[in-house]
Amino acid sequence: MEAQSRYNPDPHAHPGLHAIAVFEAAKGVIALLAAAGLAWAGPTALQHTLDGVAVKLHLNPSHGPVASLLRGINPESLGVAIAVTLAYALMRFVEAWGLWRAKAWGSWLGCIGAAIYLPFELYALVAHPGWLEAGVLAVNLLVVWVLGRDLAKRRR
Structure with a gap:
């Protein structure tokens, strides 16, 4: 009886909330991995990779939107992208915790x-x-x- 009184489950907690919480936590983990990948790669490697993708997709990396995107990749913009990605991850983790706790x-x-x-x-x-x-x-x-x-x- 003692154990039962200590464990008082929330009547709102149900498997659907827990499943969504796990899904949101997984999105948070993916965002953390993306932020780490951006930080690890750095702007030069990212520019080189995007340039290669543009060529494979038969896009001109010297003109148009691809060129603008490549020019916009610098340490400052990459830092902003990492910060936004980390904020997104934090929001997903907070949401997951709230859902798990109903x-x-x-x-x-x-x-x-x-x-x-x-x-x-x-x-x-x-x-x-x-x-x-x-x-x-x-x-x-x-x-x-x-x-x-x-x-x-x-x-x-």
Whole structure:
């Protein structure tokens, strides 16, 4: 009986919240890896890699948007990109912690964060219909539905 009184699970905690929390934490880990990769590579290696990708895609790295992108890669802009990526990772980890602990603010953060992408995903599906676009939209709709349902249950 003693162990039961110490363990009082949150009535809002359910597998859907935990699954989304793991998904968000995974996105945070990927963002950390991306930031580390950017920091490790540095601007020169990044420019060289993008130049090679442009050539393979038959884009002219000397003119147009590719040239502008390559010119924009410098230590300062790379530092900003790393900082933004780290902030994104921190936000994903905070959201994951809130969802894992079944906090209402975690559900709000996740629901709003996922819903923001829906118009862009709908546009992508209409502009370039395919399984990937449909799958991304379906997963995001599922996340919004699960978190919205959690928030509605909390209001009752």
